[in-house]
Amino acid sequence: MLRKRKPSKYAGPKQLGKSKHLRPGERRILVSYTTVQPQGEEENPDYDTGWVDEEGSVIKIDRHDIADGVTIAGKAAKFLKYDGANEPSSSHFDRHIWYSTGYEPNYRTGEETEKSYHLKGFTEAEERQIFKLITGK
Numbered sequence: 001m002l003r004k005r006k007p008s009k010y011a012g013p014k015q016l017g018k019s020k021h022l023r024p025g026e027r028r029i030l031v032s033y034t035t036v037q038p039q040g041e042e043e044n045p046d047y048d049t050g051w052v053d054e055e056g057s058v059i060k061i062d063r064h065d066i067a068d069g070v071t072i073a074g075k076a077a078k079f080l081k082y083d084g085a086n087e088p089s090s091s092h093f094d095r096h097i098w099y100s101t102g103y104e105p106n107y108r109t110g111e112e113t114e115k116s117y118h119l120k121g122f123t124e125a126e127e128r129q130i131f132k133l134i135t136g137k
Contacts, residue, residue, distance in 0.1 A: 019132060026055030027121040029079060035113045036103070073129035076122070081105060085117040086134060093131045095124060 013047040022028065038046075059076045079084070085099035097118070101111040119127055131137070 022121045025121075027059045027076070027119075027126070029059060029076060030054060030056035030115045030118045030120055031083075032118065033113055034116070035111050037109070037111045052115060056118075071129070072122070073126045073133065076119070076126070077130050077133035078136060080117055082129070083115070083117065085115065087133060088135060089116075091135075092137075093128055097127070097131060099134060105119060 001079060010019065010119045019044045033048075033050060033052050035048045036046070059072060061070055061072055061075055065075065075077065080099050084101045087102055088129045089096075089098045100114055103114045107113050119130065122130070
């Protein structure tokens with residue numbers, strides 16, 4: 001059984017600037033989680049939040065990607081889709097959007113866990129292209 005805790009001070013898109021430093025031109029996708037275990041009262045479920053991968057996965061393209069016409073935005077969108085992060089945090093583009101998997105149940109424990117993917121180091125144009133590739137908008 002989870003104890004009721006406040007969200008981690010590191011979880012959420014506003015805290016991304018306080019995570020690990022990026023090298024110039026480096027782009028990463030960081031992964032946080034929220035686990036919820038309802039206790040019969042929908043208003044006060046037990047929850048836990050934190051990082052799955054606070055340093056993030058480096059997204060980069062090489063000369064083979066470039067020769068194949070792959071862009072950094074395309075590679076990031078493919079990474080997000082592969083992990084099931086198809087739900088943007090907003091229906092309209094914004095620089096601070098993150099992408100989530102939606103809650104996935106653990107039928108053994110009754111917990112539900114959602115992973116959220118946060119973009120770091122991408123330009124506004126790249127983030128806009130990622131949003132378009134994920135949402136079709």
